[in-house]
Amino acid sequence: MSSRFEYYTTVRSETREGVTYEIKRDTVTGHLSCSCPAWRYQHLPTNERYCKHTRALMQISDEDRRQVTQRPVTERELREMVARALVEAIG
Numbered sequence: 001m002s003s004r005f006e007y008y009t010t011v012r013s014e015t016r017e018g019v020t021y022e023i024k025r026d027t028v029t030g031h032l033s034c035s036c037p038a039w040r041y042q043h044l045p046t047n048e049r050y051c052k053h054t055r056a057l058m059q060i061s062d063e064d065r066r067q068v069t070q071r072p073v074t075e076r077e078l079r080e081m082v083a084r085a086l087v088e089a090i091g
């Protein structure tokens with residue numbers, strides 16, 4: 001059975017031990033979804049929803065993105081990747 005949504009990565013909560021969020025990618029639109037409460041409870045169509053995890057994943061470098069889609073990542077790592085991408089953008 002094929003699905004329009006493919007597994008993208010898993011994000012580990014920094015503050016809540018043992019809690020993970022699963023990120024999926026819409027293969028048609030490329031939009032990311034997340035299993036965290038902030039994403040799930042937004043009163044918007046799914047293709048207009050964002051959370052800190054999907055926003056971070058859109059901001060990191062292509063190289064970091066390749067890493068992240070091959071293994072689980074922590075919120076702390078994601079934050080560091082976003083900071084690195086910003087530094088690189090500014091030069």
Ligand SMILES: [Zn+2]
Pocket residue numbers: 021034035036038039051052053054
């Ligand atoms: Zn999320």
